[in-house]
Amino acid sequence: MKQEIRNFCIIAHIDHGKSTLADRLLEYTGTLNDREMKEQVLDKMELERERGITIKAQAVRLNYNDYELNLIDTPGHVDFAYEVSRSLAACEGALLVIDSSQGVEAQTLANIYLALEHDLEIIPILNKIDLPNAAVDMVKEQLINIGIDPDEAILTSAKEGIGIKEVLDAIIERVPAPEDAFDKALRALIFDTVYDSYQGVIAYVRIVDGSIRAGENIKLMSNGNKYEVDEVGIFNPDMQKMDILRSGEVGYIIAGIKNVKNCRVGDTITLAEQAAEHPLPGYKKVTPMVYSGLYPTDNKDYALLKDALEKLQLNDAAFSFEPETSEALGFGFRCGFLGLLHMEIIQERLEREFGLNLVITAPSVVYNVKKKDGELIEIENPALFPEENDIEYIEEPYVKAEIHVPEDYIGQAMELCQDNRGTFNDMQYLDRNRVSLVYEMPLSEIITDFFNLLKSRSRGYATLDYQFLGYRQEDLVKLDILVNNEAVDALSTIVHRENAEENGRSLVRRLKKIIPRQMFKVPVQAAIANKIIARVNIQAKRKDVLQKCYGGDITRKRKLLEKQKEGKRRMKQVGSVEIPQEAFMTILERNDD
Amino acid sequence: MIDFDIASGIYLHIPFCQQKCRYCDFFSIKYDAEIINTYVKFLKKEIKIHGLLINNNTINTIYLGGGTPSLLSSTQISSILNHINKYFSIKKGAEITLEANPISLSKKKIRSYNIAGINRISLGVQSFSDKILKFLGRLHDASRVKYVLEEINKVFDNYSLDLMFAIPGQELSNWKESLQNAIFFNPTHISLYNLEIDKDTEIGRLIKNGEISTFDEDLDANMYIEAREYLSKNGYNQYEISSFSKPSFRSKHNQIYWRYEPFLGMGAAAHGFTGKKRYYNYSNVEKYINLLKDGRLAVEELINLNKEELIAEKMIMNLRLLEGISCSDFIKFSGYSLDDYFGEKIKKLQKNGLLLKENNRLKLSEKGLMLGNQVFLEFLAKTFDKDL
Numbered sequence: 001m002k003q004e005i006r007n008f009c010i011i012a013h014i015d016h017g018k019s020t021l022a023d024r025l026l027e028y029t030g031t032l033n034d035r036e037m038k039e040q041v042l043d044k045m046e047l048e049r050e051r052g053i054t055i056k057a058q059a060v061r062l063n064y065n066d067y068e069l070n071l072i073d074t075p076g077h078v079d080f081a082y083e084v085s086r087s088l089a090a091c092e093g094a095l096l097v098i099d100s101s102q103g104v105e106a107q108t109l110a111n112i113y114l115a116l117e118h119d120l121e122i123i124p125i126l127n128k129i130d131l132p133n134a135a136v137d138m139v140k141e142q143l144i145n146i147g148i149d150p151d152e153a154i155l156t157s158a159k160e161g162i163g164i165k166e167v168l169d170a171i172i173e174r175v176p177a178p179e180d181a182f183d184k185a186l187r188a189l190i191f192d193t194v195y196d197s198y199q200g201v202i203a204y205v206r207i208v209d210g211s212i213r214a215g216e217n218i219k220l221m222s223n224g225n226k227y228e229v230d231e232v233g234i235f236n237p238d239m240q241k242m243d244i245l246r247s248g249e250v251g252y253i254i255a256g257i258k259n260v261k262n263c264r265v266g267d268t269i270t271l272a273e274q275a276a277e278h279p280l281p282g283y284k285k286v287t288p289m290v291y292s293g294l295y296p297t298d299n300k301d302y303a304l305l306k307d308a309l310e311k312l313q314l315n316d317a318a319f320s321f322e323p324e325t326s327e328a329l330g331f332g333f334r335c336g337f338l339g340l341l342h343m344e345i346i347q348e349r350l351e352r353e354f355g356l357n358l359v360i361t362a363p364s365v366v367y368n369v370k371k372k373d374g375e376l377i378e379i380e381n382p383a384l385f386p387e388e389n390d391i392e393y394i395e396e397p398y399v400k401a402e403i404h405v406p407e408d409y410i411g412q413a414m415e416l417c418q419d420n421r422g423t424f425n426d427m428q429y430l431d432r433n434r435v436s437l438v439y440e441m442p443l444s445e446i447i448t449d450f451f452n453l454l455k456s457r458s459r460g461y462a463t464l465d466y467q468f469l470g471y472r473q474e475d476l477v478k479l480d481i482l483v484n485n486e487a488v489d490a491l492s493t494i495v496h497r498e499n500a501e502e503n504g505r506s507l508v509r510r511l512k513k514i515i516p517r518q519m520f521k522v523p524v525q526a527a528i529a530n531k532i533i534a535r536v537n538i539q540a541k542r543k544d545v546l547q548k549c550y551g552g553d554i555t556r557k558r559k560l561l562e563k564q565k566e567g568k569r570r571m572k573q574v575g576s577v578e579i580p581q582e583a584f585m586t587i588l589e590r591n592d593d
Numbered sequence: 594m595i596d597f598d599i600a601s602g603i604y605l606h607i608p609f610c611q612q613k614c615r616y617c618d619f620f621s622i623k624y625d626a627e628i629i630n631t632y633v634k635f636l637k638k639e640i641k642i643h644g645l646l647i648n649n650n651t652i653n654t655i656y657l658g659g660g661t662p663s664l665l666s667s668t669q670i671s672s673i674l675n676h677i678n679k680y681f682s683i684k685k686g687a688e689i690t691l692e693a694n695p696i697s698l699s700k701k702k703i704r705s706y707n708i709a710g711i712n713r714i715s716l717g718v719q720s721f722s723d724k725i726l727k728f729l730g731r732l733h734d735a736s737r738v739k740y741v742l743e744e745i746n747k748v749f750d751n752y753s754l755d756l757m758f759a760i761p762g763q764e765l766s767n768w769k770e771s772l773q774n775a776i777f778f779n780p781t782h783i784s785l786y787n788l789e790i791d792k793d794t795e796i797g798r799l800i801k802n803g804e805i806s807t808f809d810e811d812l813d814a815n816m817y818i819e820a821r822e823y824l825s826k827n828g829y830n831q832y833e834i835s836s837f838s839k840p841s842f843r844s845k846h847n848q849i850y851w852r853y854e855p856f857l858g859m860g861a862a863a864h865g866f867t868g869k870k871r872y873y874n875y876s877n878v879e880k881y882i883n884l885l886k887d888g889r890l891a892v893e894e895l896i897n898l899n900k901e902e903l904i905a906e907k908m909i910m911n912l913r914l915l916e917g918i919s920c921s922d923f924i925k926f927s928g929y930s931l932d933d934y935f936g937e938k939i940k941k942l943q944k945n946g947l948l949l950k951e952n953n954r955l956k957l958s959e960k961g962l963m964l965g966n967q968v969f970l971e972f973l974a975k976t977f978d979k980d981l
Contacts, residue, residue: 517810519967541810541964541967542964543787543810543817544963545965546789546969547785547834547835551606551656551864552850552858552864552865552866553873554864554871554906554910561966561970564970565970
């Protein structure tokens with residue numbers, strides 16, 4: 001007898017209790033026993049657990065009252081919006097978790113829109129009702145304003161285990177069963193992939209139509225590549241081999257696929273013979289939105305870095321890298337990321353898991369440059385911009401930014417958006433004191449420290465979400481930085497002409513704070529098209545000497561000197577100047593002075 | 594085995610303090626009369642063990658450092674010195690220094706220390722400004738320092754005082770006042786040092802939390818320059834980066850360190866050097882006592898230095914002296930000429946104006962005195978870098 005199936009995901013703003021609720025569902029349904037249980041059990045990466053975020057999607061099957069419930073845990077961050085959309089496409093319902101002490105946030109709303117787009121049954125959950133500052137009525141009012149019936153909301157405290165049974169019952173009652181399409185030709189939606197060095201790619205799938213067994217030949221519909229299926233199975237929560245996966249089910253397929261690039265999220269798997277006529281909708285190849293240069297501090301580590309990048313890419317088709325050379329930094333790689341969080345994660349893993357010491361250049365968006373000779377080029381490294389005289393026009397990516405902020409901070413938020421070249425688009429009250437602001441903004445402004453500033457100017461209350469809008473022509477120029485009279489290519493940025501001087505002045509001031517005194521005076525200058533627009537001097541080092549040697553303790557003196565030497569080694573020698581790694585990221589922090 | 598051939602200097606560590614200063618991360622524990630008594634007993638045992646291991650050694654210098662050695666009674670001091678004389682032999686006219694804290698000295702104590710055999714006091718004055726003393730967490734104020742110095746003057750004809758500069762909140766005028774006050778008492782020796790901020794101290798934490806800011810490098814440099822000029826004008830000759838003395842009153846003991854000569858270190862957390870090996874004792878007083886109780890030395894680590902390391906340390910220590918390093922001495926020590934061994938590095942440092950060669954000696958220039966670390970870093974041995 002075939003069990004009834006419900007496929008659902010949990011969507012929430014960061015920190016609203018998504019992972020804790022997932023933990024409780026696993027516990028309540030006995031999927032894991034007490035011994036196996038730990039916090040954030042579905043977040044397997046050390047980084048995820050440490051930061052309390054979900055980076056990789058996970059799936060798990062829960063058995064409850066003769067029902068098979070498939071939970072798909074998705075990342076919550078805007079960088080992974082496409083992956084999230086594929087996870088949602090694998091479900092019929094979504095638990096919308098809202099922290100009842102915080103209310104609806106920008107990401108909550110973005111997630112609701114996404115869920116509605118996929119026709120998901122939304123079950124609103126007001127979590128953290130145990131908190132003294134929980135404001136259930138206020139949040140219910142917000143739900144009305146965003147078109148959700150507050151009477152349908154379930155009150156929970158995942159932390160205290162309150163309301164868990166009600167959630168499970170609601171999933172069974174309200175989430176529609178998947179359509180029975182067992183007799184149709186196989187169509188399986190890939191919603192995530194993981195690389196295993198023994199088995200190759202493990203594709204996480206939702207079987208939409210038909211069924212699949214080991215030994216069958218399959219085809220990926222985007223590229224036509226064919227493979228023989230080695231194994232199919234489900235997540236229980238570890239991988240458990242099964243004879244067959246049927247329409248409606250969630251599980252995994254292993255088919256000797258060697259590279260995640262050949263098995264992309266969103267693609268459809270069908271049978272090689274009796275192939276389905278059309279793939280499932282919504283597939284697209286995601287392209288990086290943000291690029292930055294990664295260089296080993298010590299040039300000797302180039303090969304190690306290359307090796308590490310290749311290993312990370314095995315598991316992450318959205319991440320790209322190409323070798324590049326910088327006059328200042330030597331040999332390195334230009335890496336493409338989905339967004340800033342994705343970038344931070346990769347960088348942190350390189351340093352942590354591979355022990356690399358890196359210089360990271362400030363992130364850049366991709367610019368479209370039309371040259372006077374008619375050539376159209378895409379530029380992801382400001383250092384490679386053509387001469388200003390050769391440029392006909394430049395286009396840059398724009399996004400629609402949605403900011404949620406308490407009424408008291410509207411002024412600050414609007415000012416910040418305007419300072420970052422934002423164009424006001426819309427403003428709406430979410431409830432009596434929370435407002436949604438919509439701005440159209442260049443993506444390049446968002447990938448500076450915009451979000452940090454937004455947070456600090458709203459005392460942490462503002463939330464942000466954004467969507468790509470398209471490319472727009474703007475009057476942009478390249479801002480060069482000269483250190484000791486030599487241009488440092490890795491410090492070049494693209495800025496709007498109107499802000500160029502201010503940016504240049506602020507940047508050289510910040511560099512002065514970060515670059516330590518050298519043995520000689522070092523001028524730091526900002527220039528546009530070879531014209532100097534700002535200059536500061538870093539005075540020569542004047543005093544640096546260890547003092548008295550207590551009781552003949554040479555060991556201590558030597559350790560201090562060794563530490564100093566190590567500090568020098570962590571700096572990048574550019575010409576005759578030693579520049580600390582952080583200097584290359586200071587371009588990001590715009591308005592701190 | 595520690596293997597001393599010969600050591601002419603002895604350092605004794607007395608790791609007790611009434612209160613930890615806010616800038617200090619050296620090993621010390623809270624003063625307790627009973628523990629000190631036991632400690633002295635086992636310090637004497639350590640002296641005995643070393644004395645029996647090293648035959649016929651004549652001692653030229655003894656230095657009691659801390660911590661706060663002036664927490665010891667004169668009876669304790671004289672029993673320690675007698676013990677040294679019993680198992681070694683203290684040369685006539687040997688320099689015997691006691692590091693002292695103004696708060697723990699009295700008129701009576703000063704006299705009785707002298708009678709016990711101490712002939713040089715090194716007084717931790719640090720500053721003559723009450724505001725600065727309070728900031729540093731010192732228990733004494735300026736009037737206490739003045740009183741103690743007057744009393745020391747009556748008894749000791751050789752004493753040194755320590756002054757500190759580059760202290761957050763300190764101004765040049767305040768520093769000059771401290772120097773003037775110091776000169777007024779006419780000590781034979783003055784040590785100056787800028788406050789080194791260690792992150793594990795209270796002041797280190799204040800800086801890390803942004804509650805106070807780091808000291809301005811230019812003002813630090815100006816204070817040092819000011820002090821050098823002022824002391825030189827008043828008859829004090831600088832002979833080491835931090836040390837100034839009246840003619841013939843250099844610290845004999847400290848020169849052992851800078852000349853990179855062997856010295857015997859005893860007491861918990863004490864360091865010693867045999868000429869080939871360095872060692873240090875456990876920084877745990879209980880452990881120190883228990884090991885000696887069993888008749889064992891309390892050495893935590895004995896470091897065999899390879900030739901490269903010995904050479905590096907000799908360079909770094911010798912160059913602290915204004916007289917620098919003698920080229921012929923270097924050959925005797927290493928078997929190489931300085932130019933053969935460090936040619937390129939020395940040339941580069943000379944070109945940068947940090948080193949000078951004069952009369953067959955290599956030494957720090959005026960600029961090098963201010964930027965000594967930039968010189969020392971060049972001479973650090975490669976083997977010191979773990980992953981190179």
